[in-house]
Amino acid sequence: MDNPVLVDVTRGNLTESLHRGCVAISDASGNIVCSIGDVDAKVFPRSAIKALQAIPLVESGAADALDLSDAELALACASHSGEEVHASSAKVMLMKAGLTEDDLECGPQWPQRMEDAAKLILTDETPTGLHNNCSGKHAGFLGLAKVMGVDTRGYVEPGHPVQREVRLVMEQLTGATLSEDVCGTDGCSIPTYASPLTGLARAFASFGTGEGLEPLRAEAAERIYNACINEPYMVAGADRFCTKVMEGFRGRVLVKTGAEGVFCGSVPELGFGIALKCDDGATRAAEVIMATILEAVLELNEEEAALLDSLVNPPILTRRGVQAGHMKPTDELLSALKTALP
Amino acid sequence: MDNPVLVDVTRGNLTESLHRGCVAISDASGNIVCSIGDVDAKVFPRSAIKALQAIPLVESGAADALDLSDAELALACASHSGEEVHASSAKVMLMKAGLTEDDLECGPQWPQRMEDAAKLILTDETPTGLHNNCSGKHAGFLGLAKVMGVDTRGYVEPGHPVQREVRLVMEQLTGATLSEDVCGTDGCSIPTYASPLTGLARAFASFGTGEGLEPLRAEAAERIYNACINEPYMVAGADRFCTKVMEGFRGRVLVKTGAEGVFCGSVPELGFGIALKCDDGATRAAEVIMATILEAVLELNEEEAALLDSLVNPPILTRRGVQAGHMKPTDELLSALKTALP
Numbered sequence: 001m002d003n004p005v006l007v008d009v010t011r012g013n014l015t016e017s018l019h020r021g022c023v024a025i026s027d028a029s030g031n032i033v034c035s036i037g038d039v040d041a042k043v044f045p046r047s048a049i050k051a052l053q054a055i056p057l058v059e060s061g062a063a064d065a066l067d068l069s070d071a072e073l074a075l076a077c078a079s080h081s082g083e084e085v086h087a088s089s090a091k092v093m094l095m096k097a098g099l100t101e102d103d104l105e106c107g108p109q110w111p112q113r114m115e116d117a118a119k120l121i122l123t124d125e126t127p128t129g130l131h132n133n134c135s136g137k138h139a140g141f142l143g144l145a146k147v148m149g150v151d152t153r154g155y156v157e158p159g160h161p162v163q164r165e166v167r168l169v170m171e172q173l174t175g176a177t178l179s180e181d182v183c184g185t186d187g188c189s190i191p192t193y194a195s196p197l198t199g200l201a202r203a204f205a206s207f208g209t210g211e212g213l214e215p216l217r218a219e220a221a222e223r224i225y226n227a228c229i230n231e232p233y234m235v236a237g238a239d240r241f242c243t244k245v246m247e248g249f250r251g252r253v254l255v256k257t258g259a260e261g262v263f264c265g266s267v268p269e270l271g272f273g274i275a276l277k278c279d280d281g282a283t284r285a286a287e288v289i290m291a292t293i294l295e296a297v298l299e300l301n302e303e304e305a306a307l308l309d310s311l312v313n314p315p316i317l318t319r320r321g322v323q324a325g326h327m328k329p330t331d332e333l334l335s336a337l338k339t340a341l342p
Numbered sequence: 343m344d345n346p347v348l349v350d351v352t353r354g355n356l357t358e359s360l361h362r363g364c365v366a367i368s369d370a371s372g373n374i375v376c377s378i379g380d381v382d383a384k385v386f387p388r389s390a391i392k393a394l395q396a397i398p399l400v401e402s403g404a405a406d407a408l409d410l411s412d413a414e415l416a417l418a419c420a421s422h423s424g425e426e427v428h429a430s431s432a433k434v435m436l437m438k439a440g441l442t443e444d445d446l447e448c449g450p451q452w453p454q455r456m457e458d459a460a461k462l463i464l465t466d467e468t469p470t471g472l473h474n475n476c477s478g479k480h481a482g483f484l485g486l487a488k489v490m491g492v493d494t495r496g497y498v499e500p501g502h503p504v505q506r507e508v509r510l511v512m513e514q515l516t517g518a519t520l521s522e523d524v525c526g527t528d529g530c531s532i533p534t535y536a537s538p539l540t541g542l543a544r545a546f547a548s549f550g551t552g553e554g555l556e557p558l559r560a561e562a563a564e565r566i567y568n569a570c571i572n573e574p575y576m577v578a579g580a581d582r583f584c585t586k587v588m589e590g591f592r593g594r595v596l597v598k599t600g601a602e603g604v605f606c607g608s609v610p611e612l613g614f615g616i617a618l619k620c621d622d623g624a625t626r627a628a629e630v631i632m633a634t635i636l637e638a639v640l641e642l643n644e645e646e647a648a649l650l651d652s653l654v655n656p657p658i659l660t661r662r663g664v665q666a667g668h669m670k671p672t673d674e675l676l677s678a679l680k681t682a683l684p
Contacts, residue, residue, distance in 0.1 A: 002344060009602070009623065012526030014536050016386050017602050017623035020362075044358050107661030110456055121460045132661060184354030185666040194356055260351070260359050280622035281351065281359035319449030319474060324527040 003037035006278075006333040007285040011316065011325035018330075019285035021261065021278040023293065025340075026201035027271045028211035030175065034340035035198075036333070042194035043277045044184055048258030049200070050137050051077040051224050052173060052207060056165040057140045058220035062147035066096045068140075073227035074234035075136030079257060081237030082111030082131035084119065089234065090130045093139035097146040104129030105156045106138045106188040113238065134188035136234070141166075141190075158183060158191040167193065169217075173206055174199030187259060197275040200264055204273030208254060208266025225266065228254050241287045241311065245294070248307040253294060261286040270297060284327065288312060292329040296337040345379035348620075348675040349627040353658065353667035360672075361627030363603065363620040365635065367682070368543035369613045370553035372517065376682035377540075378675070384536035385619045386526055390600030392479050393419040393566050394515060394545060398507040399482045400562035404489035408438045410482075415569035416576035417478030421599060423579030424453030424473035426461065431576065432472045435481035439488040446471030447498045448480045448530040455580065476530035478576070483508075483532075500525060500533040509535065511559075515548055516541030529601060539617040542606055546615030550596060550608025567608065570596050583629045583653065587636070590649040595636060603628045612639060626669065630654060634671040638679040 002020070009017040022037025032039070054076045057063050063073060072093050080086035094100055109132040111117045120127060129135055138155075141162050145152045150161045157163060158180070170193060171178050178193035186192040205211070208225060210218030228235050232246035235256070245255050255265040261278030263286040274293055278285045291311035300308065316325040344362070351359040364379025374381070396418045399405050405415060414435050422428035436442055451474040453459045462469060471477055480497075483504050487494045492503045499505060500522070512535060513520050520535035528534040547553070550567060552560030570577050574588035577598070587597050597607040603620030605628040616635055620627045633653035642650065658667040 011386055011534070012536075013523060014384065014386070014526065016526070017621060019622050042356065044353055044356070105662075107663070109661055114452055114459060117456060117459070118463045121463045181355060184356065184358070185660060185664065187660050187666070189660050189662055189664070192353070194354075279359060280361050280624055280627075282622055282624070285622075318527060318529050318531050319451050320447075320531055321449075322527065322531070324529070 003279050004332045004336070005330050006036070007288045007327055008330055009316065009325065009327050016325065019278050019280060019282050021276060021285065021289060022197055023274070023276040023289065024197035024201040025272050025274050025293070025297070026198060026205050028202065028205040028209050028273070030198070030202045032198055032201070033272060033342070034337060036336045039197040041196065042182055043197055043200070043262060044192045044194045044260065045200055045264065046186060046192055046258035046260060046262050047079045047134065048256050048262040048264040048275070049170065049203075050079065051228060051254065051256055052170060052203060053137065053166050054140055054224050055169045055217065055220050056162070057144045058223055059217055060144060060147065062144045065147045066093075066143045068093065068096070068143070070227040071231045071234050072136070073224060074231035076140035077224060077228050077256065078136045078235045079133045080136065080234065081113055081116065081240060082109060082127065082133060083113070083116050083237050086234065086237065087130040087135065090135035090139045093136065093143065097139070097143040099142050099146065099152065101128050101130045103142055103152055104132070104135060104138050106132040106134050109133060132188060138188065156189040163191055167191070170195070170203070173203035175202065197277060200275035201273040204264050204266045204275065205271060206273070208268040208273060209271050211271065225254055225268075244307065245291075245311070248304055252298065255290060257283065257286065263287070263290045265290060267297060272297065288314065288327050288329060289333065292333060293337065296334075296341060345621050346674045346678070347672050348378070349630045349669055350672055351658065351667065351669050358667065361620050361622060361624050363618060363627065363631060364539055365616070365618040365631065366539035366543040367614050367616050367635070367639070368540060368547050370544065370547040370551050370615070372540070372544045374540055374543075375614060375684070376679060378678045381539040383538065384524055385539055385542070385604060386534045386536045386602065387542055387606065388528060388534055388600035388602060388604050389421045389476065390598050390604040390606040390617070391512065391542070391545070392421070393570060393596065393598055394512060394549060395479065395508050396482055396566050397511045397559065397562050398504070399486045400565055401559055402486060402489065404486045407489045408435075408485045410435065410438070410485070412569040413573045413576050414478070415566060416573035418482035419566060419570050419598065420478045420577045421475045422478065422576065423455055423458065423582060424451060424469065424475060425455070425458050425579050428576065428579065429472040429477065432477035432481045435478065435485065439481070439485040441484050441488065441494065443470050443472050445484055445494055446474070446477060446480050448474040448476050451475060474530060480530065498531040505533055509533070512537070512545070515545035517544065539619060542617035543615040546606050546608045546617065547613060548615070550610040550615060551613050553613065567596055567610075583632075586649065587633075587653070590646055594640065597632060599625060599628065605629070605632045607632060609639060614639065626656075630656065630669050630671060631675065634675060635679065638676075638683060
């Protein structure tokens with residue numbers, strides 16, 4: 001099945017490039033509110049599910065045992081930009097577990113922004129695992145391993161108790177069987193299990209509302225949700241989509257990007273979970289699709305509307321900052337959302 | 343018309359992302375040797391046609407008047423990485439025309455590699471127009487304006503004599519009418535005219551062989567072709583596809599990347615020109631498609647085969663450098679090439 005074109009990229013009067021994809025919006029019972037494209041196809045959720053992968057850390061009591069703050073819990077759910085505040089907070093998380101950056105198995109990564117890279121260069125440093133966009137998630141995994149009393153080494157392997165816990169939670173939340181044949185290795189070396197968008201959307205509906213969850217899990221989900229919306233800068237960073245949306249919506253939504261064009265989110269006031277994937281892996285298009293969905297499902301005040309408008313139609317600029325074109329949702333996406341939603 | 347899937351991106355046992363696109367291969371008479379997808383659709387060629395945009399500079403005698411070397415001519419055809427050698431050579435080109443970097447209208451850009459950015463940061467510099475990947479092309483435009491005796495200011499505007507010359511050459515080579523309605527602004531602020539891939543492929547066939555060109559233009563094309571294959575480092579830089587392919591093929595092919603998933607090339611020994619566009623604008627896929635085409639059309643020695651093999655199936659790595667998947671041409675691309683080619 002060919003997924004429809006959901007985003008156009010224009011230059012002058014013409015469409016220069018286009019992006020196809022699929023979208024599932026579900027409630028916590030698995031009722032699909034909106035379905036665009038092949039929502040049953042298996043998608044590697046990558047970093048879009050970090051908030052769900054943090055559940056065992058909280059549910060087990062490890063987050064309390066380690067005295068993790070909201071900012072640190074948000075960092076455990078982050079694909080951060082490797083700014084100073086992110087790297088130093090990951091270091092503190094590790095210290096709380098009696099560990100150091102040498103225990104990280106995610107690999108090094110340069111900070112995303114040149115100004116943060118420049119700080120390292122000027123002090124003759126090279127990036128470490130702390131600057132890896134996943135360092136908070138890894139610090140959380142390591143903390144959980146420590147509190148569980150298991151060997152921290154190899155915590156990224158599919159057979160390690162931490163990854164088995166995470167997989168179990170994902171199976172329960174998505175309703176999908178996450179076996180070896182759908183397992184890939186993520187960029188930060190942990191397993192990523194391909195799952196249908198419908199299951200991912202349902203998981204984010206349960207996560208955002210607590211519906212259908214055991215009390216302890218519902219409590220853990222609420223604590224993680226609140227950590228992310230209270231500390232959105234820790235989830236991404238300066239000028240990042242996830243941070244801007246969670247700051248702008250002040251608790252109304254949680255959104256989280258993943259590599260290769262995946263995006264997930266929760267809208268508790270409507271009981272919705274959202275999961276989408278851009279066929280070609282383009283983050284730029286996944287962001288436009290997520291912004292378009294939020295615009296379609298939510299009642300907006302003026303500020304929220306202005307924020308989404310800038311994200312639904314981001315400009316394409318020359319290197320002198322002049323607008324040469326823009327990105328935009330296709331009529332197909334807009335009408336599919338209009339038709340599907342109540 | 344939906345373009346076919348030409349490249350798969352795998353992770354573990356599954357396809358994670360995919361890329362659609364179209365390909366035209368033509369001879370200099372406009373006979374289409376291979377056609378995949380909608381090759382009549384208008385595509386912004388962006389930087390893929392820089393070698394053709396350099397024709398007026400040589401044909402007019404300006405390159406001789408300015409005493410441009412092969413390396414400088416190659417830089418005029420480059421989307422370079424902003425390394426020291428690229429920026430300093432662009433500066434010398436400008437000096438030869440009695441100009442400076444202040445005359446560049448392309449805007450600044452950080453060097454592509456962190457190690458080159460670091461050199462600027464450590465000397466407390468910020469990037470200038472010289473580091474813009476198009477600085478050599480702009481230095482060529484400015485040199486041409488100077489030799490033509492026209493005002494250099496506004497040389498990026500569609501109505502400037504330099505851009506009118508460039509547009510005329512492109513119309514003659516592609517056979518397409520390049521009017522205002524297909525004109526967009528490129529990232530470096532010059533006009534880019536959307537043209538059918540068939541016309542672009544034909545243009546690169548003429549460019550590589552001289553067939554059907556007036557003697558003066560054929561001579562200019564040959565000089566530019568030779569400059570690029572003699573100085574492939576100036577056309578791109580360290581670890582770049584265009585440089586690696588032109589170095590590895592020692593004159594057998596010219597290839598040139600463009601933004602938003604465009605790639606063009608000439609294969610003079612076969613009389614072919616190649617033009618391709620990835621629907622979603624992905625450079626990673628355009629490179630795989632170009633490498634796959636070269637593998638299909640050329641007889642290869644062992645080294646050439648090894649080089650192309652690495653480019654046809656590039657690995658997807660974790661941040662620790664472990665392979666998690668790879669990119670690969672689809673059966674549809676491979677069989678379309680096999681069916682179409684003699």
